[in-house]
Amino acid sequence: MRKNIPLWVGVAVMTAYFLFPLYVLLLIAFNPAKFTIEALYPPPIFKQPTLNNFILAFTQYNFVSPFLRSASVATLVGIFSVALGIPAGYGLGRLSSSLAYPLLVLVLITNMMPGIVVAVPISTEFIRLRLFNSVLGLALVQTLVTLPLAIFIMQGTFSSIPREVEYQARLDGGRFRSIITRILIPVALPGIIAAFLISWMFSWDEFTYAVILSPIKPTLPVEIYYSITRGNLLTGVAFSLIFTIPVIVLTVALQRYLKGEYLSGGVVR
Amino acid sequence: MKPTDRRDIPYLFFVLPAIIYVGYFAFYPSFSGVYRSFLSPHGGFTLNNYDELLYYNLGAAILNTVIVSFGALIIQLFLGLVVASILVWEFRGKKLFSTVTIIPMGIATVVAAIAYSFIFEPRGGYANTLMHALGLGGINWYSNTPLSLLVVMIADSWKNTPIFTLILLAGLSSIPRDLYHAAALDGAGVLSRFVHVTLPNMRKFIAIALIIRGVQEFNIFALPLILIGEHPPLLTTFVYDLYSTSPTVYISLAAATILLALMTVFIALNIAMGGRR
Known part of the structure; x- marks a missing residue:
């Protein structure tokens, strides 16, 4: 001892x-x-x-609409990430590595580009397309943050399913679509759920795109930032704590998936 | 065309939607941003946007960004090594401790920044309570640029130590335990084992962690914005300041282009590292 x-x-x-x-x-x-x-x-x-600080914060200031906006953006981001990540992860896992590697690098680069460099030009485009200050527009852009991660998780999941399973199903006369929906997706379900939840969580926390692309209709982190800069410190803190609960729960629950290799963008093997 | 290539084609279609997506939402805006940074509001080619940047504090923004990035990386590397070296041991309560060490990952950057803004207040605050208890006077943490940047480094390190821990832990667990036994039999102490066994074997993982975090470090935005506002500026808060205060978007695009140019160096380094594995 x-x-x-x-x-x-x-x-x-x-x-x-x-x-x-x-x-x-x-x-x-x-x-x-x-x-x-x-x-x-x-x-x-x-x-x-x-408990007075909480009572004051939640009766005097609007918590519900930024909360709902954050939740809808995060849910959309989860859906987009999984919808794009499943086929991409599957395809990358099956491509020969001389093709898969440059494609992977391309996706990785988007993760390294400064959010603000992407957000400022997009803001003028979004004003034109009426996507500025919208849930859909913000979700479309935030998916940039989560897609590479979703792709890595899906690629890892699919590569753990032996190709023989697929070949066998094809020999048994299964059609391509039913092989995917009946065999691959069910086996990959834990990975898909992890990818969805991690994307949801990253969107929930995201600030740069949110403050630039939806300043008038803020998500929760932006609303908290506004409270602090306006001097409503106690409101900011009360909102912060409630805002943090789902993320802590998810982080601890997903500990298994938060591996160095995913977070580092797949460079560590 | 080689036969393997032809077999690749159907799988390419699976990847295509994701590629189109990042092309449209990441590459196209960045390129159009770079292009428009050379335009005047009337549409002609000009370098005026870049000239104007010099009147603002571009040099200081670049310098501060470099200082914060290097400082924060050193702190995170040190703390990440400490935590990872603890986690390779078996001890009672290890599971609980490893959960505690990833908690900052579950805290939004905005929330971390707010917590640190209460710890480091200009007058008083929890850090000064501690100084006071130790018999030292209070410090205004924002009285000069180096001190302000130090606050940003400390807060950022807290938030990002877990990423270092996870990468370094992967490296530490890859070192065969036998090496330590052999070194211990040869009479090497804890420190000497760390210097002669751990560090050489960890070199690759440390480099990877530094380069990956280096990229993200250049991009930190919410944290400095909340802790120190736009002064002293970092490159990201500098771009945001120009974006939210100037009447046209062109100057902020020029600033964003400079940030992107600096990042490109890091990104290239990153890819080169990945390619060598």
Whole structure:
């Protein structure tokens, strides 16, 4: 046990490091303002815990419409990512690598392009197409962030299904479409759900495209940003906590899929 | 045409929708943005948009972006190594600890930025509470550019340490345990094993993590916007500032083009790295 002391010190320090910012948010959310934002040196403990900040935030400010907008954009992004990601992941898995690699790189590049460089030119185009400030327009652009990830997850899923399964089904007289819908999709279902949920989560958090392409009808992260810049700090914090709950739940649930190789864009193998 | 190529054709059709999509929504706008950055509002070719950028703080924006990127990468690399080296051990509560270490990934950038804005307040704040308890005076964290950039680095590192951890952990687990046993038998201590066994074997993973995160580091936007606003500027907040305050879009397109040009270097490096594996 004694020789493990450095290990336990490391665990304790890093746990404190990772949890401290969340603890600060909780302090501000559940303490009266005089012990948090109005104090010069705010005490790092809960004094007189209260729910007043939440009651005030949710009765005085509009939480519902940005919440619904965020949820609809995220759901659309999930659908688009899966709809494009399933065929692309399947095709890339079956193509010879001399063709698959450059196509993969092409998709990867979009993930590395600065969001703001894409968003500014699109904004003028969207005004023309009446997609500015719309749920559909924002979802179409946010899919850029999630599609590469969805493709990697789908490619990984399909490559774990042996080709022999497909050949066998074809020999048995199955038609191409029914092979896909009856055999490949059901087997790949866990991967598809993971791709959908991860896309949903990334869209839920996305800020750059949201603030540039839908400034008048903000999604939740943009609304929180507005609250903070307008000085409604407590409202911003209360909204932040509620906003965070679905993402924490999904992150912990999807821990298995949040592997270095996906996040790094498939460069690590 | 080789026979394998012909067999590829049906599979190409599966990939086509995704390619068309990224072409229309990512490549076309970026190219049109670059093209329009050379246009005057009346439609003729001009370099005026770029000239005008020099009146704003383009140089400072580039310098600050480089400083924040390098600083944040070093912090994340260090912390990522610490966490990954803890996670290769077996200990009670390891599962809980590994969940804690990925929590920042589940926190939206906006929320992380807000939490850090309360930790580092101009007057007071939780960081200053700590300084106060240690008997030190309070600090205005935004009194000068280096300090402001440090706040951005710290907040960004918190949010992104998990990505480093995950990549480095993949590398650490690929090192055969026997190497450590052999080194320990030869009398190597913990530090010496880290320097002579861990680091050499990790070189590839560290490089990959640095380059991948380097790309994303150049693109950070929400975090600096909330913590320090547009001053001191980073390239992304600089573009946004021009976009939201100037009457036409052309100057911000010129700034965006410069950001894209710098990114292209990173992207090329990234692809070269990927190609060598």
